[in-house]
Amino acid sequence: MIPNDELYRRLFRTSLLIRLVEERIIDLYPSDRIQSPVHLSIGQEAVAVGVCDALRPDDLVFATYRSHGFYIAKGGNLDAMFAELYGRMGGVSKGKAGSMHLSAPDVGLMGSSAVVASSIPHAVGAALSFKRRGTSQIAMAVFGDGATEEGVYHESLNFAALMKVPVLFICEDNGLAVHSYRHVRQSYNLVKHAATFGIASRRLDEGWDMLAVRQATLEAAERVRAGEPFVLEIATARYKEHVGVGDDFHFGYRGQKEIDEWKARDPLLTDKTLLEALRPEIEREIEKAVAFAESSPAPGRSELLTDVI
Amino acid sequence: MTVTATKSQTAPTRVLSYAGALLETMDAGLANNPNAFIMGQGVDDFKGIFGSTTDLARKYGPKRVFDLPLMEEGMTGIAIGAALVGDYPITTHIRADFAFLAMNQIINLASKYSYMFGGIMTCPMLIRVVVGRSWGQGAQHSQSPQSTFAHYPGLTVVMPSTSQAIVDMYPQIIGRHPGPVVSIEHRLLYNLDFSVSASSKPIPLTSYVAREGRDVTVVATSVMVLEAMRAAQYVHETAGIEAEIIDLNSISHPDWDLVAASVRKTGRLVIADTSWLEYGVAAEVCRQLMLRDPGLLKAPPAMLGMASAPCPTAKSLEDIYYPSQHETVDAILTQVKGARHGIALPTEKSMTEGYKRFRGPF
Numbered sequence: 001m002i003p004n005d006e007l008y009r010r011l012f013r014t015s016l017l018i019r020l021v022e023e024r025i026i027d028l029y030p031s032d033r034i035q036s037p038v039h040l041s042i043g044q045e046a047v048a049v050g051v052c053d054a055l056r057p058d059d060l061v062f063a064t065y066r067s068h069g070f071y072i073a074k075g076g077n078l079d080a081m082f083a084e085l086y087g088r089m090g091g092v093s094k095g096k097a098g099s100m101h102l103s104a105p106d107v108g109l110m111g112s113s114a115v116v117a118s119s120i121p122h123a124v125g126a127a128l129s130f131k132r133r134g135t136s137q138i139a140m141a142v143f144g145d146g147a148t149e150e151g152v153y154h155e156s157l158n159f160a161a162l163m164k165v166p167v168l169f170i171c172e173d174n175g176l177a178v179h180s181y182r183h184v185r186q187s188y189n190l191v192k193h194a195a196t197f198g199i200a201s202r203r204l205d206e207g208w209d210m211l212a213v214r215q216a217t218l219e220a221a222e223r224v225r226a227g228e229p230f231v232l233e234i235a236t237a238r239y240k241e242h243v244g245v246g247d248d249f250h251f252g253y254r255g256q257k258e259i260d261e262w263k264a265r266d267p268l269l270t271d272k273t274l275l276e277a278l279r280p281e282i283e284r285e286i287e288k289a290v291a292f293a294e295s296s297p298a299p300g301r302s303e304l305l306t307d308v309i
Numbered sequence: 310m311t312v313t314a315t316k317s318q319t320a321p322t323r324v325l326s327y328a329g330a331l332l333e334t335m336d337a338g339l340a341n342n343p344n345a346f347i348m349g350q351g352v353d354d355f356k357g358i359f360g361s362t363t364d365l366a367r368k369y370g371p372k373r374v375f376d377l378p379l380m381e382e383g384m385t386g387i388a389i390g391a392a393l394v395g396d397y398p399i400t401t402h403i404r405a406d407f408a409f410l411a412m413n414q415i416i417n418l419a420s421k422y423s424y425m426f427g428g429i430m431t432c433p434m435l436i437r438v439v440v441g442r443s444w445g446q447g448a449q450h451s452q453s454p455q456s457t458f459a460h461y462p463g464l465t466v467v468m469p470s471t472s473q474a475i476v477d478m479y480p481q482i483i484g485r486h487p488g489p490v491v492s493i494e495h496r497l498l499y500n501l502d503f504s505v506s507a508s509s510k511p512i513p514l515t516s517y518v519a520r521e522g523r524d525v526t527v528v529a530t531s532v533m534v535l536e537a538m539r540a541a542q543y544v545h546e547t548a549g550i551e552a553e554i555i556d557l558n559s560i561s562h563p564d565w566d567l568v569a570a571s572v573r574k575t576g577r578l579v580i581a582d583t584s585w586l587e588y589g590v591a592a593e594v595c596r597q598l599m600l601r602d603p604g605l606l607k608a609p610p611a612m613l614g615m616a617s618a619p620c621p622t623a624k625s626l627e628d629i630y631y632p633s634q635h636e637t638v639d640a641i642l643t644q645v646k647g648a649r650h651g652i653a654l655p656t657e658k659s660m661t662e663g664y665k666r667f668r669g670p671f
Contacts (some may be wrong), residue, residue: 038620062390076459085566091427092426092427092429093425093428093429094427094428094574095427096424096425096426096427097425097427098424100426102335103425103426103430105429105430110390110393110427110430111393111422111425111430113418115413115417115418118343118386118413118414118418119386119418120386121382121383121384121385121386121387121389121390121414122386122387122389122390122393123390124383124386124387124390125386125387125388125389125390125391125392125393125394125398126390126391126393126394127390127394128387128390128391129390129391129394129396130394132346132372139390151382152380152382152383152386152413155378155380155382155383155384156383156386156387158378158380159377159378159380159383159387160381162378215562260657268346291653306428307423307427307428308423308424308462308463309422309423309424309463309465309487309488309489
């Protein structure tokens with residue numbers, strides 16, 4: 001890792017933007033300006049940033065309710081994001097989506113779903129269309145380790161393998177489904193499981209390392225673009241509680257030690273020089289987005305039934 | 310059995326089975342919409358979804374008509390993903406009951422995609438489901454989930470009752486309608502022949518008058534429209550009663566003004582649905598009329614639907630589980646002439662009798 005390397009700096013900057021955005025959300029949350037559940041990705045930024053940086057702009061991402069990171073990493077507009085969190089007309093979806101359903105189809109982030117695993121087959125469907133049209137685009141499904149327990153994950157893998165569609169399955173393995181550890185939920189190893197479908201797969205343990213994530217994704221995406229699905233499992237760590245803006249170590253269901261070990265390798269905590277160099281301009285960017293949200297009008301009654309088909 | 314079409318016959322007519330109408334509209338849908346494709350279990354096999362997709366795989370190739378693993382939720386999610394990037398998917402369920410496995414995608418995703426994302430994305434698609442009835446379909450091959458689907462804003466739910474309804478409506482849906490459509494087809498209708506006309510005024514994606522009358526309004530769905538038509542013919546011949554039949558046709562977007570205007574004219578109402586009455590179409594018809602004018606009816610309405618139980622397989626029970634032709638005629642006569650109408654009921658019991666030469670398999 002070369003700290004002054006341009007690539008590293010770009011990835012670091014986007015990761016830091018995600019972290020500072022979410023820290024701003026933590027600050028704002030007690031004010032009730034954001035009246036909706038938030039699922040913070042603090043600790044997991046390197047996955048979103050490394051993965052999205054490896055994609056082409058016209059590749060599509062289908063993500064989850066923990067979507068702030070992927071929204072920003074794929075290039076979503078920050079003003080529209082904060083206005084969406086605020087439930088305002090200036091939001092991506094005029095406030096009807098909120099934190100759990102962020103999207104930015106103009107930059108390739110399709111609708112995020114709050115029902116675990118439910119957007120996985122959407123990526124497969126988009127990939128099916130890409131294949132039929134002969135475009136070289138790929139589609140990416142992002143999901144947590146818990147999602148792999150759902151039936152539709154297995155249906156999606158089977159179909160993707162059968163039809164050889166260009167879909168990249170990215171598992172963000174933070175080891176937790178809400179408050180349940182993976183070992184009480186899973187009888188399988190995800191990489192070996194993918195192999196039973198004949199799908200190439202890989203696990204990356206260094207999920208804090210943006211460059212490693214990016215490289216692993218580049219290699220996987222190359223195979224996908226050539227016409228086969230791929231499962232890439234990336235270890236990561238959720239610092240905050242499942243939903244909400246607080247810590248949850250005091251509840252005793254998990255230990256702080258494992259997260260502390262992760263934090264010791266987290267570049268956003270260790271690379272203080274770059275952090276301080278970039279922080280002021282990012283904070284200005286965030287303040288501008290917050291100000292935009294504050295000034296954006298709330299949707300009125302005329303919006304209540306608009307967009308129901 | 311030929312059931313005469315319901316519209317005024319000025320245009321040239323031809324005879325077309327329900328399955329034939331489906332095959333014709335599927336074929337035209339693929340021909341006219343290069344982005345359309347059909348997927349579902351068995352769509353490319355020799356039975357072709359009861360003849361509604363036969364030979365289309367050969368004609369359009371495996372990229373546009375293809376078989377799937379058993380994966381109802383995955384299939385529907387794949388359809389959503391394909392629709393989001395501009396394709397028009399058509400999915401099939403040979404029994405409506407199997408669509409329950411896809412409910413997460415239909416209800417939580419497809420129905421909400423437009424609204425939940427503020428109108429910046431839509432997932433237009435056609436989900437075809439087939440309701441089974443008779444020959445021991447039992448509890449899990451017979452359900453008719455129109456009110457289930459129509460309960461959720463964002464879905465368009467239609468129940469074509471004739472070949473005419475299919476040839477008129479499907480071209481308005483495939484590649485045209487901006488959102489997800491669930492079409493609830495009825496297996497009993499598939500092998501029936503209908504007269505079809507090339508009308509300049511196609512059946513819309515809402516309710517229409519299938520038979521005009523002055524004495525009683527019958528609001529019906531799917532195969533019950535045919536039951537009602539036959540009953541109307543019977544009471545016309547035996548008692549001079551003119552029943553007005555409204556094919557509700559769209560369960561999600563009915564024409565309530567049309568229904569209310571008819572009931573205002575007749576003052577009497579029979580509701581004939583293919584599913585359970587509780588929290589169903591019958592309940593919604595009553596709610597809509599009550600909201601408009603609680604004084605519209607001269608007598609409490611009659612309601613025909615499935616008995617309040619899962620569907621039994623035994624024929625002796627199945628025969629009394631569904632509303633019979635007896636009951637339909639009796640309900641109409643009772644509305645107009647009272648319970649002591651004294652008019653003999655027909656000998657033929659129901660559509661299943663008209664279908665009696667059929668011996669399966671389904």
